[in-house]
Amino acid sequence: MxxxxxxxxxxxxxxxxxxxxxxxxxxxxxxxxxxxxxxxxxxxxxxxxxxxxxxxxxxxxxxxxxxxxxxxxxxxxxxxxxxAPEDVYDIRARNAVHLTELAWHIGNRHLAAGIEANRIIILRDHVIKAMLEGLGATVTEVSEPFKPLRGAYSGHGAGHNHSHAEAHAHSHAEGHSHAHGESHSHSHSHAGHHHDHD
Structure with a gap:
């Protein structure tokens, strides 16, 4: 209201x-x-x-x-x-490693996401859907309560809100290049929203 x-x-x-x-x-x-x-x-x-x-x-x-x-x-x-129920995508992967890769791509786009053992849930966006399908994901349109992990957009401090999907991706993608063209290591402390860049 x-x-x-x-x-x-x-x-x-x-x-x-x-x-x-x-x-x-x-x-x-x-x-x-x-x-x-x-x-x-x-x-x-x-x-x-x-x-x-x-x-x-x-x-x-x-x-x-x-x-x-x-x-x-x-x-x-x-x-x-x-x-409340919302229009979302139910995203499935070939296996656990593939699901982690999909979470990495979603996290690097700073999208709120619900992460479960065998699927990822995000709000519908046809551009993201095409990207995920291009990466081999099975994407289904469903309507259900959207429960993204806390921290996706918490409202505490602009510019320091990274989704847990992104954090999960950073922890598993060794030696990766950052999605924004940067190439550096990250030290994340979500409690204080502090980021060190080497």
């Missing part, structure tokens, strides 16, 4: 913190918000709940919410975040 300059936010319950998926235990949520991938990246925004109610998310810093995370309201109630 887009913010309106005339909206009276004082009438909305306010969410002030986040609990990771599973941390709330057997707590019953006050409500659920079904959000697409890009809608789960937020700091201060009103969101609509499944029952039509609204909550003002007012967090101290931007965050990328995962499916199953919980927003904690000022009064202690909880709102569960549900990943």
């Amino acid at each position: 887009k913010l309106n300059i005339n909206t009276d936010f004082t009438k909305f319950p306010r969410a002030v913190s986040v609990l990771p998926a599973g941390a709330a235990g057997a707590t019953v949520p006050f409500g659920r918000a079904v959000l697409a991938h890009d809608e789960r990246h937020l700091r201060r925004r009103a969101i609509e709940l499944a029952d039509g109610g609204k909550v003002l998310v007012d967090l101290p810093e931007p965050i990328a919410l995962n499916d199953g995370d919980w927003l904690v309201l000022e009064d202690g109630r909880h709102v569960e975040i549900i990943a």
Whole structure:
């Protein structure tokens, strides 16, 4: 939901913190918000709940919410975040090594990606689809909740957000040339978003 300059936010319950998926235990949520991938990246925004109610998310810093995370309201109630179904590609490879190679190419394009044992999930893009098929991947159009790995676009510091698919690719591609024409080694520390270049 887009913010309106005339909206009276004082009438909305306010969410002030986040609990990771599973941390709330057997707590019953006050409500659920079904959000697409890009809608789960937020700091201060009103969101609509499944029952039509609204909550003002007012967090101290931007965050990328995962499916199953919980927003904690000022009064202690909880709102569960549900990943909405989206139009995505189900990408399959010939074997584990081929899947890693595909992840490397996807990561070097800084695309948000869900990485599983036998497939990769990305948002649909016909140019990327053609590239992957050219690399021997089997690409199927499906509609399902998109759950990219945290860190793909976390909102913390422009220019320092690399997907975990990219990190995985860097760790397995020894002596590679970087996709942007650079040829250097990388030291990644995702906790502090620090990058050393030799």
